[in-house]
Amino acid sequence: MQTERVTFLTTPDHKAALDAFAASNGMSVGHVVREATSRYVVEGDMTEDDRFKLLIHELDEALPAMHAALDAAIEGQQRLRADIDARLREAGLLDAERVA
Template sequence: MQTERVTFLTTPDHKAGLARRAAAQGISVGEYVRRKTDEDDELTPEQEAELVMLVAHVNEAIPQMAATLDAMIDTVRHTREEIAGTLDRLDRSE
């Protein structure tokens, strides 16, 4: 098998991360990068199904999250109004 050298520049932190991940698998950084670049970019049917399920859960959760945020905004607004009213009353009593 004939090989050719490929060089790329990266940050020291990224290089250290590559070295850690490679070491965790007991392989060289070069082998780690080769394996990662050879991986197929397409999802497996299992990954696709899991992604569809996760998206459905997120889509179901978003309305409740929005309602919770709206309630929090109302609570903060009400609290600010109460504080402003209390400060006004204190200013008038002095």
């Protein structure tokens, strides 16, 4: 694929927001801008049905990462609770029979 460079000027706050959004979504700023401009250009020609199909596709793409993040958060909370319970038991503040 042949590419060409596009440059645009923005405020420092907007650039920081782009950087933060891209980083939090595991993308480059260039990828975010390409996706956003592609949607902007295409959206004008889309029917409502097409927009819903695009939204469903995006959700299908995003859900596995969301599920993985939630699973990781749950596992982290379970480990934290087990660690807290162990420390409370060591301090004699929790019955040894308590199940987390």
